[in-house]
Amino acid sequence: MGFDSVVETIAWERVHLTIVVRLDADPDDPIDLERVGYRLQSVRFGYPVRTTYLGEGRHELVLTITDFHQRRPIPDGTWRLIAEYEGRDLCAARFPLERVDILDEFTRAFLYMGNTENYTVTFGITEADVRPEFVVRTYRFYRNPVVANTDSVRGFAGTVARRTLRAARDPRPVGFTIRFLSRLLRRLVGSPGNRILFASEMRSRLEGNLLRVRDRMIERGLDQTFDFTYSFRLPQSSSTLGTLKVIYLLATADIIIIDDYFGLLEYFYLPEKVKLIQLWHAGVGFKSIGYSRFGKYGSPKLHNAHRRYTYAIAGSDHLVDVYAEAFGVEKSAVIATGLPRIDTFLDAETAAAAVRGFEQAHPELSGKRIVLFAPTFRGRGIRDAYYDYDTIDFARWYDWCGDDTVVLFRMHHFVADPPPIPPQYRDRLIDASGFGDTNNLLQVADILITDYSSIIYEYALLRRPMLFYSYDREVYAATRGFHHDFATTAPGKVCDTFDELLRALRDQDFETEKVDAFVAQNFNYVDTGSADRVIDWLILGEPPRAQGDEHDRRK
Structure with missing residues (x-):
């Protein structure tokens, strides 16, 4: 009789394919059916x-198409599903012939690189x-x-010019140069064995998680023991000379600690000993960020800097x-240490000092x-970031405030344009861009209004009311995507219009009962030890447990 394997269901969730x-x-x-495994098998390879x-x-078979094997996507090819048991093949899976017409419904085409590249997954039968x-x-x-235009001399000349410009923008020669320089510097200069580089391409100074880890290392x-070096700059302030300096600092570091996307590292030569x-x-x-929005607005390439991490924290x-999923790495590389910047946020003396400092200022x-x-x-990133201020009725918000309330506008640091608050309303509606650290503002805020921002992470620990003004929720979900349903997981009331927002404020309808569940789900630790865990587990030693397969960043 033999064995028979039949595909029953196929389902997609972002980049995860479940069969x-x-x-x-x-x-x-x-x-023993519990010990049966499956593999993808082409003519030459099996995984x-x-x-x-x-x-x-x-x-249930789960294939993450962007991180299938050694931080690489499923290779090009035609793949069968082979059931195996204790080193022997049992059979290849088949699909019911009477349902084969529905296979086209599960086809996915993931566009990226400005719609010039496409990763396609289709299904069929032999x-x-x-x-x-x-x-x-x-x-x-x-x-x-x-597109070539050869209808005229002018059209041909335009085609040549456009293709020349396109070739000049090709990142591959630049990437080759970066890799060559980084390898050369590693060989000629090397690293002393104790050098730590704190770096960011999205911040102009040391702050947040990087600052807390550096300060805690000094406190200890x-x-x-270690030689600290630093590199902080914004995309708009970068230069060729500055980039060469960053390459030198990266190439002579033993441990590199970053807090955002770092494009140079896509091409960089990193010996396995470098963390x-x-x-x-x-x-x-x-x-959604990174590979969680693969094929959508702002999609990353199949190979980018995220895949180079030795460790990332959660x-x-x-x-x-x-x-x-977001970084395209195995689960064992993501370590639940907690966020170091939470340490100072939860420190009672630091919090009290923040409140005093605000009151004095x-x-x-x-x-x-x-x-x-x-x-x-809104937008792809720092170069085109904006916020739609037309969704705010400043006059009505001013009237709601009365004499006992003020609204502090703290826009994301990517947004260059300040809120256009009319002069007659600026005693109650205040641009707080120059009010110091955002975490200090959280300490004095009685109510937080945000949308899809991670600022809720810290504020949830204060157990204070939050509202979520998501005027573009449907568009945002379709273009950027959410990991989970926004309306049900947000730790507060979701308002899709400005009318709903003012009504919730007036009625004090905050749905605060959702906060406890959010904290329980998103915090392993509610303490001041996150920086120590990063230092002890990731810098000085190794994580306390493994959660997945080993990886090789050199491949």
């Missing part, structure tokens, strides 16, 4: 697939006459974005899967109820 198969066992060859036994002969087998086809396609006297630690600046947000075990706000309006930016 449920049923294996009918051979009564003459008894096996194991993460397999979970569901019971009753069914197995052309066998007796028992057609189920196959998964994965291919990458490329197109030249400059580790600055006597690259990502202390991602955002604790947790709703919006606030809880619940978020390990989220960041592994702004005595005119003493005794006022403070509403902090701190949304995230």
Whole structure:
């Protein structure tokens, strides 16, 4: 009789492909179904697939297409699903022939690189006459974005000019140069064995998680053991000379600690002994980042700097899967240390000092109820970030404030344009861009209004009211994507219009009961030890446990 494996369901969730198969066992060859595994098999190569036994002969196969094997996507090819048991093949999976027409419904085309490249996943069956087998086809396609015009001399000249400009913008020669220089510097200069580089391409100074880890190392006297170096700049302030300096600092560091995307590292030569630690600046947000939005607005390439991390941190075990997906790395590389910047936020003396400092700097706000309006930016990133101020009715918000309330506008640091508050309203509606550290503002805020920002991470620990003004929720969900349903997981009331926002403020309808569940899900630790865990587990030693397969960043 033999074994028979049949595909029952196919489902997608972002970059995760889930296939449920049923294996009918051979009564003459008894096996333990819980120990059956599956692999993708082409003519030349085979790769194991993460397999979970569901019971009753069914197995769930999960393939993360952007991080399938050694931080690489599923390779181009036609792949069969082979059931295997204790080193022997049982059978290839098939698909019911009466349902084969629905396979086209599961095709996915992931566009990236300005729609010039495409990663496609399709499904079908082999052309066998007796028992057609189920196959998964994965291919990458490329197109030249400059269409040739040979109808005239002018058209031909324009085509040549556009293609020349396109070639000049090709990052590959630059990438080759960066890799050559970094390898050369490693060989000629090397690193002393104790040099730590704190760096960011999105900040002009040391702050946040990087600042807390550096300060805690100094408090522990580790600055006597390690040599600290620094590199901070913004994209608009970069220069060729500055880039060469950054390359030198990267190439002569033993440990590199960053807190945001760092494009130079995509091409950089990193020996395996060098640790690259990502202390991602955002604790947790709703919006998809990195490979979680592969194929969508602002999609990353299949290979980028995120994949180079030795370790990345998260606030809880619940978020390990989220960041592994976003960075295109295995789960074992994401360590739930907690966010170092939370240490100072939860420190009672530091919090009290922040409140005192605010009151001294702004005595005119003493005794006022403070509403902090701190949304995230719209746009792809720092170069085109903006916020739609037309969604705010400043006059009505001013009237709502009365004499006892002020609204502090703290826009995302990517947004260059300040809120256009009319002069007659500026005693109650205040641009707080120059009011110091955002975490200090959270300490004095009685109510937080935000949207998809990770600022909720810290504020949730204060157990104070939050409102979520998501005027573009449907568009944002379609273009950027959310990890989880925004309306149900936001730790406060969601308002899609300005009318709803003012009504919630007036009625004090905050849905604060959602905060406790949010904190429980997103924090392994509510303490002041996150920086110590980063130092002890990631800088001085190794994480306390492994959660996945090993990786090799050199490949």
